Amino acid sequence: MRTVSDKLLEELSQKAKLSPRRRAHVLFHQFSDPVQRMVNAMEPGSYIPPHKHENPDKIEAFIILKGRAACLNFDDKGNVTEIHIIDEKGPEYAVDIPPRTWHTFVSLKPGTALFEVVQGPYEPDSHKNLAPWAPKEEAGQDYLKTLEEEIEKKTGK
Numbered sequence: 001m002r003t004v005s006d007k008l009l010e011e012l013s014q015k016a017k018l019s020p021r022r023r024a025h026v027l028f029h030q031f032s033d034p035v036q037r038m039v040n041a042m043e044p045g046s047y048i049p050p051h052k053h054e055n056p057d058k059i060e061a062f063i064i065l066k067g068r069a070a071c072l073n074f075d076d077k078g079n080v081t082e083i084h085i086i087d088e089k090g091p092e093y094a095v096d097i098p099p100r101t102w103h104t105f106v107s108l109k110p111g112t113a114l115f116e117v118v119q120g121p122y123e124p125d126s127h128k129n130l131a132p133w134a135p136k137e138e139a140g141q142d143y144l145k146t147l148e149e150e151i152e153k154k155t156g157k
Helices: 006-018 141-155
Strands: 023-027 035-042 058-064 068-074 078-085 093-096 104-109 112-119
Touching: 006 023, 006 058, 006 093, 006 112, 023 078, 035 141, 068 093, 068 112, 068 141, 078 093, 078 141, 093 112
Parallel strands: none
Antiparallel strands: 023 035, 035 112, 058 093, 058 112, 068 078, 068 104
């Protein structure tokens, strides 16, 4: 059995703080498994390019373990359509993202960690489709600031 403990979350948080991407993860699955499970630690300043899972369609779910994060959904033109704040103190703790839904996450608090479940198996060439209207990861810091402003404007958080 594998567990998610305070020790694991602290170790991942420290790795995320030292990572240029401001993220770290631990896998609970093999790439060939039909269901992928992992813990993702992410720090403020981490930019995850908006993406969706289609061809093949995959459902993705996230449960907050520690901290606070925003899940943003977009329309096909890149307009933010929904923002859900998931927080270890509630009132929302998880998001379930249907296939073909543009989305990203923004860390709102140091030490944020999420448990992720997504349909597998993992195929690097088709796992996710990056949004054509959003910058690639290495060029996304200005866009991340725009997303953070949008979160503040729409939620006050």
